[in-house]
Amino acid sequence: MFLNLLKRHIHIAAGFLTFIIYLFTLAPSVIQIDPGELAAVQATLGIAHPTGYPLFTLAGYLFSQIPLPFTTIYHLNLLAAIWCSAGIVVFVYTIKFIFENINEFGAQSAKPKAPKKIKKKTKAIATETIQLPHKSFEPLHVLIAGFAGGLLIALNKTYWFQSTSVEVYSLHIFLMTLIILFLLKAYISKDEFTGFNFKHPWMIFALMLALGFTNHMTTLLVLPGVAYLFFNKYGFKKESFKKILRMQVVFVPVLTVLYAYLPLRAAQSPLLNWGNPIDLERFLRHVSGKQYQVWIFSSMDAAKKQFVYFIDSLTTEFSFILILCAIGVIYLLREFKKLFVFLGICFIATVIYSINYDISDIDAYFLLAYLAMSFFAVFGVIAFVQYMKKQKIKEGISFTIIFLLIILHASITFKKVDQSSVYSFEDYTKELMNSVPENAVIFSYQWDYFLSASYYFQFVENFRRDVVVVDKELLRRSWYFHQLETCYPGIFDGIKAETEIFLRALEPFERDEPYDGNVIERHFRHLMTRFVETSLESREFFIAPEVVEKEMQTGELTLPQGYTVVPDIFMFRVVKGNEYVPAPDPVFNIRFPESTNIYIENLKRFVGAMLVRRALYELQHGKKERSKVYIDKIMSDLPGFEIPLSVWEALER
Numbered sequence: 088m089f090l091n092l093l094k095r096h097i098h099i100a101a102g103f104l105t106f107i108i109y110l111f112t113l114a115p116s117v118i119q120i121d122p123g124e125l126a127a128v129q130a131t132l133g134i135a136h137p138t139g140y141p142l143f144t145l146a147g148y149l150f151s152q153i154p155l156p157f158t159t160i161y162h163l164n165l166l167a168a169i170w171c172s173a174g175i176v177v178f179v180y181t182i183k184f185i186f187e188n189i190n191e192f193g194a195q196s197a198k199p200k201a202p203k204k205i206k207k208k209t210k211a212i213a214t215e216t217i218q219l220p221h222k223s224f225e226p227l228h229v230l231i232a233g234f235a236g237g238l239l240i241a242l243n244k245t246y247w248f249q250s251t252s253v254e255v256y257s258l259h260i261f262l263m264t265l266i267i268l269f270l271l272k273a274y275i276s277k278d279e280f281t282g283f284n285f286k287h288p289w290m291i292f293a294l295m296l297a298l299g300f301t302n303h304m305t306t307l308l309v310l311p312g313v314a315y316l317f318f319n320k321y322g323f324k325k326e327s328f329k330k331i332l333r334m335q336v337v338f339v340p341v342l343t344v345l346y347a348y349l350p351l352r353a354a355q356s357p358l359l360n361w362g363n364p365i366d367l368e369r370f371l372r373h374v375s376g377k378q379y380q381v382w383i384f385s386s387m388d389a390a391k392k393q394f395v396y397f398i399d400s401l402t403t404e405f406s407f408i409l410i411l412c413a414i415g416v417i418y419l420l421r422e423f424k425k426l427f428v429f430l431g432i433c434f435i436a437t438v439i440y441s442i443n444y445d446i447s448d449i450d451a452y453f454l455l456a457y458l459a460m461s462f463f464a465v466f467g468v469i470a471f472v473q474y475m476k477k478q479k480i481k482e483g484i485s486f487t488i489i490f491l492l493i494i495l496h497a498s499i500t501f502k503k504v505d506q507s508s509v510y511s512f513e514d515y516t517k518e519l520m521n522s523v524p525e526n527a528v529i530f531s532y533q534w535d536y537f538l539s540a541s542y543y544f545q546f547v548e549n550f551r552r553d554v555v556v557v558d559k560e561l562l563r564r565s566w567y568f569h570q571l572e573t574c575y576p577g578i579f580d581g582i583k584a585e586t587e588i589f590l591r592a593l594e595p596f597e598r599d600e601p602y603d604g605n606v607i608e609r610h611f612r613h614l615m616t617r618f619v620e621t622s623l624e625s626r627e628f629f630i631a632p633e634v635v636e637k638e639m640q641t642g643e644l645t646l647p648q649g650y651t652v653v654p655d656i657f658m659f660r661v662v663k664g665n666e667y668v669p670a671p672d673p674v675f676n677i678r679f680p681e682s683t684n685i686y687i688e689n690l691k692r693f694v695g696a697m698l699v700r701r702a703l704y705e706l707q708h709g710k711k712e713r714s715k716v717y718i719d720k721i722m723s724d725l726p727g728f729e730i731p732l733s734v735w736e737a738l739e740r
Contacts, residue, residue: 097230098237109250113507122164125147127358128144134352167257168257170258172241262298265299309433406495414471533633555571557571580621582617695725698718
């Protein structure tokens, strides 16, 4: 009885276990890159970076309204864990469904034929006695394979990481598993798809596909596999295209209604209004991700680099499980070619597209490929168990080996994805903003470390709303001026003429019309200088180290005449003249976790480098004791940070 109960609900058990595991690695606050912005967009019903993610935004907002005893950011991080766990439920259910209908995915969909040399009167009898090849699996094997398969993808490094914090890929995972499930249901459906039966699997598939596209445009990566199964079932003929048109009755309205959120909400000028898609031109620009198209199919060198990265990362993503994936590939190729071809197409399409997107945080774009590999691994489990049984080895031993591999893989991956003690980005953001005086301006492009997080803390937790935070790179986009005016009214009052001239020069570039890049750059540089100058009339102005090290060195940013920069705590303060300018004591506290990554290490480098600069500044003005204050802070908070020898020599003199 227990086995039957477990068999019926194994997908629920797998999802529940996964959710419990995910709770141990869930981030308590914002982490690197986009979670700060995305959490703020969800909590305030704003508009996120391209392609807008309307379904993600609306679902997050509704979930944030549920009264739970957590901070908003933890509340929304929890939703990411729920989406990923729900994806496991659907994945394991799909495995069950595949095994229950396994013979639909064989090499041929042949119909039984009577022998050629048979008399007419015995033809019917002969046909009845001929049976199709049939493949069946033991219920316990299917149960173990499905459960193991769910854990395999759940504990995949990239999949697991999506569960730790707010990201569009957590919902994307859930929707992709639903799309695959209803695609397979539609493929084996015996019901005729001739009318507008909205309960038909193809109509439900169309609904899921539409929801997928309203969350993330990489849903398109499943379409080659969809086309293979669809035309394999119906053939490449006129009636097939009529069926596709019928699905548009569901697909188009759902897509239209959900994407209508973007222009409707933009018209209300929300605090976060990326792209300001208020009209058709801006809407299409935003939804198409035009801002990021420069990195797609950019060069063969970029594709080669990303492909090498993908291959190298496979051992990190799956470790020992790659063996099961390889066994599953061979097994499916031999036994169930249709399923093999479908999964192979999904894998290849995903890899080809993703390696041609030249961005650093590319891992999540490979998720469909990892899903395909996990399906292969499921059949690797089946093949392994069957082989062991033929060798007269007890099933318990086979199952133990499989789950020991999974546990070993999980223990290796846990440290790489664990975000449960990461407060570094919250602390850095709050300490940085607290280090500047009231109504100050911060000019930076530390999106991954500070700017994204500042959206959440300023506009959701109302932390230091007086501070004006400006992203230097986004200042190159026309929509950003509208957003800044909404968030900080009057911020551009002193440079209205310069702003208008720059936006007029920028317009043809954004519209893909002929433009003069030199003219745009000249006006942009003048605009920045004037922005600094007019802001200093009533506010303190702080410039981030990356801007000082690059843009000020190359001349892209020029300070007003008579002004210079001096190192403060985390930023450079713009001051007039060359007199000594005091800075606060470094009494901040940034919690760095034991497990680290490149973002945590860069954060340490940012903090340590600015403290060194301040120490050197103090030494230049003969203030050794003040210099020691900043050096002592480095030694106590950043053990291992390399302090330049010149600082030690100056302190000893």
